[in-house]
Amino acid sequence: MADKRDEKGTNRPKLALHVPEPKYRPGDKVDYSHLDIPEPGKQPRPDEACAAKETYPLCDDLIRVLGDDNKAHGPWDPRLDADTLRQMLREMALVRAFDNRMYRAQRQGKTSFYMKCTGEEATSVCATHALASDDMIFPSYRQQGCLIARGYELTEMINQIYSNKADKLKGRQLPIMYCSKRLNFFSISGNLATQLPQATGFAMASASKGDSRIAATWVGEGSTAEGDFHSALTFATVYNAPVIFNVINNQWAISSFSGFAGSERATFAARAIGYGMAGLRVDGNDPLAVFAAERWAADRARANGGPTLIEHFTYRAEGHSTSDDPSAYRSAEERDEWPLGDPVMRLARHLIELGEWSDEQQEEMDAELDTKVRTAMKEAEKNGILGHGLHHPFHTMFEDVFEELPWHLEEQAEQAIRERKIKFPGDPAE
Amino acid sequence: MTTEKAAVATEDAGEVREMNMIEAINSALDIMLERDDNVTLLGEDIGYFGGVFRCTAGLQEKYGKTRVFDTPISECGIIGVAVGMGAYGLRPVPEIQFADYIYPGLDQLISEAARLRYRSAAEFIAPMTVRSPFGGGIFGGQTHSQSPESIFTHVSGLKTVIPSTPYDAKGLLISCIEDNDPVIFFEPKRIYNGPFDGFYDKPAKSWKGFDAAQVPTDYYKIPLGKARTVCEGEALTILAYGTMVHVVESVAREKGVDAEILDLRTLVPLDIEAIEASVEKTGRCLIVHEATRTSGFGAELSAMVQERCFYHLEAPIERVTGFDTPYPHSLEWAYFPGPVRIGEAIDKLLEA
Numbered sequence: 001m002a003d004k005r006d007e008k009g010t011n012r013p014k015l016a017l018h019v020p021e022p023k024y025r026p027g028d029k030v031d032y033s034h035l036d037i038p039e040p041g042k043q044p045r046p047d048e049a050c051a052a053k054e055t056y057p058l059c060d061d062l063i064r065v066l067g068d069d070n071k072a073h074g075p076w077d078p079r080l081d082a083d084t085l086r087q088m089l090r091e092m093a094l095v096r097a098f099d100n101r102m103y104r105a106q107r108q109g110k111t112s113f114y115m116k117c118t119g120e121e122a123t124s125v126c127a128t129h130a131l132a133s134d135d136m137i138f139p140s141y142r143q144q145g146c147l148i149a150r151g152y153e154l155t156e157m158i159n160q161i162y163s164n165k166a167d168k169l170k171g172r173q174l175p176i177m178y179c180s181k182r183l184n185f186f187s188i189s190g191n192l193a194t195q196l197p198q199a200t201g202f203a204m205a206s207a208s209k210g211d212s213r214i215a216a217t218w219v220g221e222g223s224t225a226e227g228d229f230h231s232a233l234t235f236a237t238v239y240n241a242p243v244i245f246n247v248i249n250n251q252w253a254i255s256s257f258s259g260f261a262g263s264e265r266a267t268f269a270a271r272a273i274g275y276g277m278a279g280l281r282v283d284g285n286d287p288l289a290v291f292a293a294e295r296w297a298a299d300r301a302r303a304n305g306g307p308t309l310i311e312h313f314t315y316r317a318e319g320h321s322t323s324d325d326p327s328a329y330r331s332a333e334e335r336d337e338w339p340l341g342d343p344v345m346r347l348a349r350h351l352i353e354l355g356e357w358s359d360e361q362q363e364e365m366d367a368e369l370d371t372k373v374r375t376a377m378k379e380a381e382k383n384g385i386l387g388h389g390l391h392h393p394f395h396t397m398f399e400d401v402f403e404e405l406p407w408h409l410e411e412q413a414e415q416a417i418r419e420r421k422i423k424f425p426g427d428p429a430e
Numbered sequence: 431m432t433t434e435k436a437a438v439a440t441e442d443a444g445e446v447r448e449m450n451m452i453e454a455i456n457s458a459l460d461i462m463l464e465r466d467d468n469v470t471l472l473g474e475d476i477g478y479f480g481g482v483f484r485c486t487a488g489l490q491e492k493y494g495k496t497r498v499f500d501t502p503i504s505e506c507g508i509i510g511v512a513v514g515m516g517a518y519g520l521r522p523v524p525e526i527q528f529a530d531y532i533y534p535g536l537d538q539l540i541s542e543a544a545r546l547r548y549r550s551a552a553e554f555i556a557p558m559t560v561r562s563p564f565g566g567g568i569f570g571g572q573t574h575s576q577s578p579e580s581i582f583t584h585v586s587g588l589k590t591v592i593p594s595t596p597y598d599a600k601g602l603l604i605s606c607i608e609d610n611d612p613v614i615f616f617e618p619k620r621i622y623n624g625p626f627d628g629f630y631d632k633p634a635k636s637w638k639g640f641d642a643a644q645v646p647t648d649y650y651k652i653p654l655g656k657a658r659t660v661c662e663g664e665a666l667t668i669l670a671y672g673t674m675v676h677v678v679e680s681v682a683r684e685k686g687v688d689a690e691i692l693d694l695r696t697l698v699p700l701d702i703e704a705i706e707a708s709v710e711k712t713g714r715c716l717i718v719h720e721a722t723r724t725s726g727f728g729a730e731l732s733a734m735v736q737e738r739c740f741y742h743l744e745a746p747i748e749r750v751t752g753f754d755t756p757y758p759h760s761l762e763w764a765y766f767p768g769p770v771r772i773g774e775a776i777d778k779l780l781e782a
Contacts, residue, residue: 172548172551180553187553189549197506198513200507201516202514202518205514208497209520227534231504234507400552401547402547402611402699408699408702
């Protein structure tokens, strides 16, 4: 008897391809009432040494500390002193001031490119505060807050952005692809998610040497779709590597909403479950919750408890980059309606509530930080801006491809220098 | 191959043992694990089992599981993790089981390992050696026979090294592991157990009795970027590497041609001086590789010889390569650049 399944033209239902679509497009009214935003302080805080499984309910929850009353609530309150809170506030505000000025510098033609992290400052600044200074950071391109929190000089950052003659990376890298070995901040790559297995490898190396350093890495929710994400999580659990995976779910990967990375049916924190890894989902705009979750994961890793995946639930308040116009694909209301507010203001209001800060102090600080950034810009501009002739000598283009210059690169270097002499006769620059 | 025997005798007074290429590679890894605590081996099946080709046999037992370990089946993970280990300060030696399976790791190799020193202005480096068996002639079909070297020679920041004898395999591998740049070390698996002269219908030979299989048991290095003169000659220059070194040698001998054969050993950086000197002497150049023809490394070699030795050339440069098809299974010996194809090219060169 013929199998029913072989028959054509039966009345089986047609299959339908599901292509995700964000809730709001340009011009749409935004209503976030569908988002499940739990009350702060209600999320349990398991012991750092717990079995990974115990964290799984938290992968579907949202760890929150700061309430609408601007007070800290519940077991995840890290109970930081006022000085530390003020320091984190200052660094987040500095990141914002820096972003604003650098964005303008790009518009003024001083550099080719810039990327802001507006609205996501807590996910880098406060997470870095929870790490030891010799823990290795493997960032993506939106973690300038980690560098600022580790005290990187603004002028150095701007030199890099301007690709000028003082740029430590010798003008080789696109703006914002920073690197600082001194501050344990790994070289940023343009290729997404490659830093995840690298962070895992660093952590494995540290563990194999019996060291106490751990690794922390950051990735956007969009890039979790890359194969490297899967490899990194597999290796991290297989070898119980002391590494923290920070997934910054800012809802958008350029123009594609998080649904294209798989957010419609599961949280990003829930990815941890299938790997047997601890997972936490945290209000990414809550500086105290971000700090507390990162510290929890760091303590766990340091005690050989293994890796943790933290989803920081936040919102990319600005365009993807200076080359992007978000009004072409999302509603302008999204940012204003975002139910988790603004991380800088939430921490400022918390400090005010504690009697440790004031609106006047905030205003003064903002003005001071803006001046600080502008001073650093002026300092950096003395070393040149992009395309204005002050750059590293031509020969440096050929250096560091290998440890030593092979003959073919030496030949090509001679050619480049010869071309320069033809183009600019009489110019003494190399 | 008398030149190596002399080299062994003069450079190393230590004990010499007959080894096949697998044993020579194992010896190099053993020595480097012993000498440098940062050398770490990782890859699929390389630990307890000792590798599907036995190259890492006994090493986990000797050095422990944190120095020599098995990995998940993920080439992108293996290479990516090795980049991170290098950033920490280790000297990882990842193995990719077959060169045909290196592609999932390409982003990590090309975008990361190769570029790390450059993009960080030497703050971070990737001092890793990726070992991988490559090449055909073993009925490996499409995915156990490929020669993807030109994919890597095209990437700035990577070195590509291919040995053709046990003696070279050990000395070159030690140099690669000590080198601070990322190196792709392709092991011609057809000649793991014995040299292959291209006459596939003859019985297989082992390395037994070959001078190049006399391998010092101690530490020694062969510098990267230096070709080996397999034999000197006046009639034409043959550039080859890996298995094809043995094939061209036997063909030249059978035909009674006075060929000068250069085993390139390192493709990047290339020993251009040795190539120029030879072609300027002979005036004729044959390039032989197993890899497919179009955009293969032979094209680069041919262009360089043409640019640098043009006025010495007495005939157009000839290339003998694999065909521009995926590596076939049943028609392997029709595909393989064997004695007939090489012989025709030699005739053409000498008649020109």
